[in-house]
């Protein structure tokens with residue numbers, strides 16, 4: 128067993144030597160060395176000389192990469208329905224052919240406005256990060272997350288366009304098509320109920336993600352890693368992103384819920400635009416700039432009575448909130464109703480709270496390979512090192528549970 132450093136990582140091995148004319152064993156050895164080197168080599172740039180110039184170029188490229196497809200990545204189902212717009216986080220995309228023709232142009236412009244607003248807020252985060260948090264902007268983390276998100280987006284695209292996967296999803300779409308509509312609600316009311324019920328489903332699935340090892344360790348942990356959280360360093364979760372991309376199944380229950388109530392939004396009219404406007408305001412929920420503004424503006428703070436504002440969701444990522452895994456509050460996505468009802472609502476503090484996991488070594492946000500695969504290797508190691516009788520708890524136990532032989536890999 129190799130010696131671990133203070134951060135719980137193995138020392139960085141030397142760069143592999145050229146394998147020369149040796150046989151296959153030398154090739155395998157060189158490959159293994161290369162993989163180990165990649166595994167342990169963090170993204171790091173000096174802040175002077177040519178590395179600083181390189182950092183600037185890579186950062187701009189990553190920001191463009193991160194911003195351009197931001198709406199597409201978070202809403203891959205629109206790739207299949209290009210004539211649709213997203214009305215509200217929890218509500219399925221709305222086909223423009225379903226609404227009054229006079230509203231089509233308004234909705235398209237409202238969607239463009241939402242995208243532009245998101246880009247503006249991301250830029251504000253970069254510019255004012257130090258002012259808000261007192262720390263320099265974490266460019267390496269931003270580059271890493273951009274690389275990871277781009278990789279996931281590429282994998283998601285593969286999922287969307289892969290014929291075999293599409294066929295499989297076709298069956299799911301058919302299943303959804305057979306779900307009856309319980310109540311023929313109309314317009315804005317249907318959307319409101321769908322949003323509330325969608326948020327209810329999100330609230331509980333989110334709580335389960337925090338309390339159950341499997342969902343936490345293999346999925347939601349990605350979203351909570353970053354100790355330099357802002358709009359551009361907010362990571363998607365690989366499994367949920369792939370599921371969402373594959374068919375809008377961010378949660379299996381959501382399409383069912385929305386199908387039950389949202390069949391006719393033809394006459395929802397301007398209510399749709401109001402929905403989009405509120406969604407645009409609450410969607411950049413990891414923004415430090417918006418947190419700062421909200422903490423100093425009573426009209427924005429007043430929105431917390433109903434909506435999961437940036438402050439409310441950012442507090443969900445707080446390390447200061449009780450609970451071993453950094454969060455125990457504010458699980459809702461868009462409305463604070465369910466948190467208030469089930470006693471998990473916490474009022475955001477005036478100063479922006481620290482984010483990330485409690486174990487500093489767990490914040491592997493500067494190496495895309497280690498970032499992506501360490502949770503899975505960790506779980507595999509736990510299963511391999513422990514007797515099968517412990518497997519049910521290792522997989523489905525509480526996130527507080529540690530197996531008798533713990534993994535040596537950091538989270």
Ligand SMILES: [Zn+2]
Nearest residue numbers: 333337347454
């Ligand atoms: Zn969470």
Ligand SMILES: [Zn+2]
Nearest residue numbers: 350413440444
């Ligand atoms: Zn979040």
